[in-house]
Amino acid sequence: MAILIDEKTRVVVQGITGNQGKFHARLMAEYGTRLVAGVSPGKGGADVDGIDVYDTVEEAVERHGANASIIFVPAPFARDACLESLEAGLGVVVAITEGIPVHDAMEVMAFARTKGAVVVGPNTFGVISPGKCKLGIMPARAYAPGPVGLVARSGTLSYEIAAALTGAGLGQSTVVGLGGDRVVGLNFVDVLRRLEGDPATSIVVMVGEIGGTAEEEAAEFIKGMTKPVVAYLAGRSAPPGKRMGHAGAIIERGRGTFESKVDALTGAGAAVARLPWEITGLVQERLSTAAGD
Amino acid sequence: MKLYEYLAKRAFAEAGIPVPPGRVVSSPAEAAVVCREIGPVAIKSQVLAGGRGKAGGIAFADWPHEAEARAAEILGKEIRGYRVEELLVEKKLTVQAELYFGVAVEGAARRPVVIASTQGGVNIEEVPEKAIVRRAVDPIWGFRPYRAREVVRRLGLTGNEAGRLADILHRLWQVFRRYDAELVEINPLVLTSDGPVAADGRLNVDDYALFRHKDLPAVEEGSDRERKARSLGLAYVELGGDIAVMANGAGITMGTLDVLQELGGRPANFLDAGGGAGVEPMTRAIEMLLDQSPKVVLVNIFGGITRCDDVAQAVVAARASCGTEVPFVIRLVGTNEGEGLAILREHGLDAYTGMEEAAARAVALARGR
Known part of the structure; x- marks a missing residue:
């Protein structure tokens, strides 16, 4: 098992004729993801590395039974692309695009709720269920199948952590990138809930950062979890009022501080690593404790 | 992007909200x-x-x-x-009472929230929660006039004045939508003998939506270097220490700064050169780091989209153009790692594979060891 995506997921790539779309479609196909179609308005009838390209998502669904999409279209057109795949009934929509206006993101998330669909991102590295399906831009060699569920706001930091886990023989069930924007489709709680219910996951690593309240909300949920949680938070040295790269990574009016997140998570029983390379050790420790129970 | 007060008020006036x-x-x-x-x-x-x-x-x-x-x-x-x-x-206004009206993006709830209080004139954070009326808004359905009337009723206001205030609150919602605002505030909304007037205002436009608002004048925030970095499409924040930092990705960059601090170092800046920035902008970025006169430059790359050979080329080019003696500590793994290492070695540089060793080395160099 895994969460969100697995070997049965049938993927359509929106924006497959652009540089990023083409490049990552190839990498995803090489990984073994079932890419069934591409969409690029005005380019219907073309093919990219043997994948048929259509003008609309509905056509890709009709012909190939696609049930998930990954979006690489430029930010000004991304709202339309997201709404299109939701309207077509896809259950999982991964929005890689960075720079989608927050009002557009709010509309997309409200529509997704009415459709009962999941939007991952925007501004995410995507989702990977190692060995089964890769729906994102992450470097495949950092991952291996295994029992660790990993959820992160940031891409590169999570690659670093996944690679260290994999290097220590700790593979992953599913790795989810929430995305760095202020409004994203999945929060920590949404993913923690799924990982808690996933038989293939026995421990969860969450990688958060300053800004917003998602980590504090996660802490409330963790109190009721049966699986152990190890956390790492970036941004201890960040000054207030400055956006640290991600649109959401900002301490505003005293909220979203590093301390409040660490306190909340520690109070909820999560093990919080001070340094990124301490995570692997904490996971090993918690796994052996859990096994000894 | 934050707009100056007079631009916020211009937007209010366009929407039919009275301003002085x-x-x-x-x-x-x-x-x-x-x-x-x-x-x-x-x-x-x-x-x-x-x-x-x-x-x-x-x-x-x-x-x-x-x-x-x-x-x-x-x-x-x-x-x-x-x-x-x-x-x-x-x-100058003759003040009878001061209210607060605002609309903000509530990230956690993924929707806008309308906020109102009869205790205006101070930061809304300082107003007790029981004196505040908050209403979440469905971003597709919008904030309709009847909801504005209900908010005003809950503030305890009645009569003609209540009607006018509800109208202003509804128009404020329209400003929020029209300007792709992250936050719009009238604070205080002053009650005068001639009716309510927006005495001060704030309008923060979503940076990501500026492509839809080309008519707005660019309001530049931050230091010269921060502005320059923004023009290169890079996220940069000045921090004042002596270890210059470039990494790829917001999370790993923040993590690098934290690690430096944990090891007793003082980072000079946050610079995220991620997202597949090419050789040219990265070169400009490293030149900018050298311009801060740091004791050491730490480059920490775990390349996914970012290619290690691009990073190596940028490091070599920036060092040549600045003719610098400042030591570089480089951690380079990921896409095209071999090619990147080859370029560095050709120019007498080397790289670490672990973040821990690289960060420790940078701190030692900054301390003169």
Whole structure:
């Protein structure tokens, strides 16, 4: 098992004729993801590395039974692309695009709720269920199948952590990138809930950062979890009022501080690593404790 | 992007929200002219810093010569790091009561929230929660006039005035939508004998939506280097230490700074060169780091989209163009790692594979060891 995506997921790539779309479609196909179609308005009838390209998502669904999409279209057109795949009934929509206006993101998330669909991102590295399906831009060699569920706001930091886990023989069930924007489709709680219910996951690593309240909300949920949680938070040295790269990574009016997140998570029983390379050790420790129970 | 008060008020006026009569001026003589036209005035520095009043950025004048003198005092002044170049000179209001109206993006709930209180004139964070009315808004359905009336009723307001206030709140929602705002505030919304007036306002436009608002003047925030980095499409924040940092990805960059601090080092900056930046912008970025005169430069790359050979080329090019003696500590793994290492070695540089070793080395060098 895994969460969100697995070997049965049938993927359509929106924006497959652009540089990023083409490049990552190839990498995803090489990984073994079932890419069934591409969409690029005005380019219907073309093919990219043997994948048929259509003008609309509905056509890709009709012909190939696609049930998930990954979006690489430029930010000004991304709202339309997201709404299109939701309207077509896809259950999982991964929005890689960075720079989608927050009002557009709010509309997309409200529509997704009415459709009962999941939007991952925007501004995410995507989702990977190692060995089964890769729906994102992450470097495949950092991952291996295994029992660790990993959820992160940031891409590169999570690659670093996944690679260290994999290097220590700790593979992953599913790795989810929430995305760095202020409004994203999945929060920590949404993913923690799924990982808690996933038989293939026995421990969860969450990688958060300053800004917003998602980590504090996660802490409330963790109190009721049966699986152990190890956390790492970036941004201890960040000054207030400055956006640290991600649109959401900002301490505003005293909220979203590093301390409040660490306190909340520690109070909820999560093990919080001070340094990124301490995570692997904490996971090993918690796994052996859990096994000894 | 934060807009100056006068631009926020221009947006309010366009939407039909009453604002005090007045004008933007950049000289004391002009301030006197405005005062002659409209009588007693408030003279307000146009800077992006909060707390202008306490910092001496707001004054009042009853007569033109007084307006000229006060304007001369404020113009050119530094207010919380910003030099005052423009003043908003507008009619002084006789205040009967001060309210707060705002609309903000609530990230966790993924939707806008309308906020109102009868305790205006202070930061809304300082107002007790029981004195605040909050209403979440469905972003597709929008904030309809009947909901504005209900918010105003909950504030305990009735009669004609309540009708006018509900209308203003609904128009504020329209400003929020029209300008792709992250936050729009009227604070205070002043009740006068002539009706409610937006005495001060804030309008923060979503940076990601600026492509839809090309008519807005660019309001530049931050230091010169921060502005330069923004023009290169890079996220950069000045931190004041002596270890310059470039990494790829917001999370790993923040993580690198944290690690340096944990090991006793002082990072000079946050610089995220991620997202597949090419050789050219990365070269400019490293030149900018060297321009801070750091004791050491730490480059920490876990390449996914970012290619290690691009990073290596940028490091070599920037060092050559600056003719620098500053030591570089480089951690380079990921896409095209071998090619990147080869380029570095050709130029007498080397790289670490672990973040821990690289960070420790950078801290030691900064301490002169």
